[in-house]
Amino acid sequence: MIAPSIEYSALLPMIIVFGAGVVGVLVEAFVPRRFRHAVQVILALAALAAAFVQVVRLGGTEIIGAVGSVAIDGPALFLQGTVLVLAFISMFFFAERRIEAGGNAFAPAASSLPGSEEERVLVQQRALQTEIYPLSMLAVGGMMLFPAANDLLAMFVALEVLSLPLYILCGMARRRRLLSQEAAMKYFLLGAFASGFFIFGASFVYGFAGSLEFAEIDAALGARVGQEGLLLAGVGMMAVGLLFKIGAVPFHAWTPDVYQGAPTQVTAFMAACTKLAAFGAMMRLFYVGLGGIRTDWQPMLWAVAIATMVVGIVVALSQTDIKRMLAYSSIAHGGFILTAFVAVDELAIAAILFYLAAYGFVTLGAFAVVTLVRDAGGEATHLSKWAGLGRRSPLLAATFGLFLLALAGIPLTSGFVGKLTVFTAAFQGGAMPLVIVGVLVSAVAAFFYVRVIVLMFFSDPAPEGPTVAVPSVWTTAGIAVGAVATIVLGVLPGPLLDLAEQAALFIR
Amino acid sequence: MNTTLLTQSVAAQTETHQAVREASGLFSGTWLLIALPLLGAALLLLGGRRLDRTGHLVGCATVIASFVVAAVLFVAMLGEGSGERAFLIPLWEWFNAGGYEVEISLLLDQLSMAFVLLITGVGSLIHVYSIGYMEHDERRRRFFGYLNLFVAAMLLLVLASDFLVLFIGWEGVGLASYLLIGFWQHKPSAAVAAKKAFVVNRVGDMGMVLAVASMLVVFGSSSYAVVFAGTENAPVGWLNAIGLFLLLAACGKSAQFPLQSWLLDAMEGPTPVSALIHAATMVTAGVYLIVRSAAIFDLAPEARTAVVVVGAVTLLMGAIIGCAKDDIKKALAGSTMSQIGYMMLAAGLGPAGYAFAIFHLITHGFFKANLFLGAGSVMHGMNDEVDMRRFGALRAAMPVTFATFAIGYLAIIGIPPFAGFFSKDQIIEAAFAEGLVVGLCALLGAGITAFYMTRVMLMTFLGSKRWAEEAHPHESPRVMTWPLIALGALSVVGGAGLLYLGGGIVDWLEPVTGEEHHDLPVPLAVLMTSTLITVLAGAAVAWLLYGRRPVPEVAPRGNPLTVAARRDLYGDAVNEGLFMRPGQYLTRSLVYAESRGVDGTIVGAAKAVGGLSTRWRRWQTGFVRSYALTMLAGAGLVVIAMLLVRLP
Secondary structure, eight states: OOOOOOOHHHHHHHHHHHHHHHHHHHHHHHSOHHHHHHHHHHHHHHHHHHHHHHHHHHTTOOEEETTTTEEESHHHHHHHHHHHHHHHHHHHHHTOOSSSTTSOSBOSOTTSOTTOHHHHHHHHTTOOOOTHHHHHHHHHHHHHHGGGBOBHHHHHHHHHHHHHHHHHHHTOBSSSHHHHHHHHHHHHHHHHHHHHHHHHHHHHHHHHHSOSBHHHHHHHHHHOOSOHHHHHHHHHHHHHHHHHHHTOTTSOTHHHHHHHHSOHHHHHHHHHHHHHHHHHHHHIIIIIISGGGHHHHHHHHHHHHHHHHHHHHHHHHTOOBHHHHHHHHHHHHHHHHHHHHTTOSHHHHHHHHHHHHHHHHHHHHHHHHHTTEEETTEEOOBGGGGTTHHHHOHHHHHHHHHHHHHHHTOTTSHHHHHHHHHHHHHHHTTOHHHHHHHHHHHHHHHHHHHHHHHHHHHSOOOTTOOEEOOOOHHHHHHHHHHHHHHHHHHHOOHHHHHHHHHHOOOOO | OOHHHHHHHHHHHHHHOOOOEEOOGGGGGTHHHHHHHHHHHHHHHHSGGGGTTTHHHHHHHHHHHHHHHHHHHHHHHHTSOTTOOOEEEEEEEEEEETTEEEEEEEEEOHHHHHHHHHHHHHHHHHHHHHHHHTTTOTTHHHHHHHHHHHHHHHHHHHHBSBHHHHHHHHHHHHHHHHHHHTSSTTSHHHHHHHHHHHHHHHHHHHHHHHHHHHHHHHHSOOBHHHHHHHGGGSOHHHHHHHHHHHHHHHHHHHTOTTSOHHHHHGGGSOHHHHHIIIIISGGGHHHHHHHHTHHHHHTOHHHHHHHHHHHHHHHHHHHHHHHHOOBHHHHHHHHHHHHHHHHHHHHHTGGGTHHHHHHHHHHHHHHHHHHHHHHHHHHHHTTTOOBGGGOOOOTTTOHHHHHHHHHHHHHHHTOTTSHHHHHHHHHHHHHHHHOHHHHHHHHHHHHHHHHHHHHHHHHHHSSOOOOOTTOOOOOOOHHHHHHHHHHHHHHHHHHHHHHHGGGHHHHHHHHHHOOOOOOOSSOHHHHHHHHHHHHHHHHHHHIIIIISSOOOSSOOOOOHHHHHHHTGGGHHHHIIIIIIHHHHHHHHHHHHHIIIIIHHHHHHHHHHHHHHHHHHHTTOOSOHHHHHHHHHHHHHHHHHHHHHHHOO
């Protein structure tokens, strides 16, 4: 038997990040507690930066490697690069230690029971949670593999690799630990359920095509007549697994609960990066592997897109918790991206790539601002607490207002350009009704985004309202990058749009 | 207007249309002009209290640096041939949607160069002056931030190469103006004045929006290059419409009749603001707009006539209002209206007047900034008193202010060899060449100008002391007097210098605006002499009324014209009667109709959505089992949907 040839050079970005995750575990075991946090932060940031450099070096590469299971091409590299940048900023928020007195936003030991003596002792000792860094490195590695996976098994493995660390991260909040653990449990159960659908569907498709590789599935589509039932049921079930990760309706129910319960830093990371990786994987599966039967899956995705936009926005209207509101907003944004998804052409790919990047920065920034508005119980996420925030901390409120305007898609923000490009792609792809729904829903959406701005700037502050924590340079820098990216991509979207257009070709 | 004149101006246009080159070398750094003050504004407004102590220096440094860049570019431009001085500096593509493409690029030619030098030069002097004027204001850093923001926006306005980009600058200066008029927001009058300026300017901006929209319809683009190249083949009706829309925009920004009412109230802002924004630069943006759009106005005779009428009416109105005001800043504001009226009139004369409009605009920038800063210096020494009836005999107490103010005075009334003489005289000549009525309006305006300015001079610096008891007038610190001296010097030499030095401003602007020589109905000497006689007569009447007799400390009732002029010739009353009350009535009835009809529907829809929202929200039970069930049902639907598609 000949050993399979592996294209290490093309896989280097992922190898670096996974390697950092493994080394991070060793650091946990061998480095003294005093230095652990600093070492982990440096290791994580260095790995992400090095991997990003490698992604840039690989720009323009088109290789199907690792015995056909991984494709390194334009979309994969674009998404890997974006994930790395977004994860890099997320690490800033993870490293924030000034907001919580005596620690970061995570429980000192995730295994200690909430309210137990052990927890109290650890808090007193000012023990610092550092396992988050190797966990997030593994998740980032999974997110990089997900959009590059070129066969059904690699895709499933990537799905699990990115999901498992996230489940754990969600349960690690320092405050409101029960809520956090409940969120983790829900996410895990439902995530496992969805993964089950995916692998079940994958087995059907394998049964139909006789191969796991996308190219061969594609080849089999027209060749085998009479077994379409197997294929279509399989595609439907795989779609469930992926739509779950995107948070599309009706597989969205986990999103608000998990976004609310998870530590906000993790929510920011997860909201920005998971959606990006999942859309990447979905594009590769449906465009490369199943492009031949697009007329079969397009109607289903039309329905899902409409339901996602409408339910996301309508339910967001009556939310009173800022994190839940942002969660529903993220559901709706998934719907906006789906409108372009059904168009299946290069314009659509470029539009989706740009949208994901733009949305990632806005989401990171918005959730990071949420971490700063606090009262005695931790973050003050109830909307009523945000009244009059603009009078107390105009800069913070203005920054948050900027993110909200971007989410609403107001011109001169990245959100506008993103929406314009996906709707243009959907329109040219013949999905006119989707565009109409999208525009109508955006008009409704503007209402609740602007409502928060009005609340912040034109209401009287609550007498015992929250205080705004003064963060260290980490969070400040992260929010600043998010805000600058939001404006730059709104005013000067050309370069990134060009890059996305150049990257918009899947290798087959 | 007859057809021969039309063809002439077309010929003038095509002859003089200079090719625009892509900038290289030095000129590609033009963006620095805008970036520097913008950086200053960002630093000062976002930098927080850390910059409280040094902020004013940062504010001055960025503008002065911008002026240095401007001076370097000017010298470099002098080195180029006369017809080769227009440069396009492409920055980036803003958007490209549905065939409508907007490039953010800058156009640096002779016209924008003149403005850039005026804005950064006078702007620098006024920034320096503000260091002293705002010394005791605790929000001084913010003040400089706004001033920097203004300079950046104004530079974008004059450097834009696309009407849409110009519009960004246009709104930017409007914003800065709003913020600075209301800078002392604790005073209700300042807040109201800021709001008024904002609202009135919205009317003008509506004109701008309509103009850009019309350009898109007719030319499919709003860039100067496309629009100006396409005018010859465009229908005259559209050109007239665009011209009138542009005029409406110009009226709002430049406080021309009928949108003049905000400027007098705008004097609530700190005096350096009045000098920079509401005298020297921003209010002249309307004139710039007209001159820049020369290619449109040359072929739109009706619109041009409208410009002349607006200019003539405003120049008389402003002058009459200036005669009756006892508030020194308001008297000067009336004068600003009137002088801009001169510029509009000249701009309305077409190629015969464009260069003179810009010429007067620049000299006016010098001497009016000088006068305003002088008034500010007087207020500084008199505990912020603005009533000229409480001034008098300040000549001895503030010699420098007096001397520079006197220079400004001689310049504005047009005594040779001061700056205003040259520029105003050119406009009056051109006006007589256009027609007798227009010429007489311009001549009469010159007489009234001499009257009210002599009045200001006599009441402030000469006569008897009528000071409030606690007043101890003193000369202002050097940081304020030096800018006055610099502007005073420019008010002396600016006119002759610009007109004659190296071919003069007319030759300089000729490639942009075209040139047309006019035949005077009377010999030049006669006209000049009669202008001078009119001016001297106006000054003499003022002396008889205010110099020989003591000035009462309380204003007498005055004749009906004075009463009307004191009330801004009923500008506000007309606005209120014509627009506000019917407007309020209309809105009330609309509100009624809306609340019954439209609102009912919308509220109903909103309630329905809200109800839906609360109902759907209940799906979110928090139980994993029900979520899983939803997913299972959803998965079933998805699979069924996939299978169903194939069935038929």
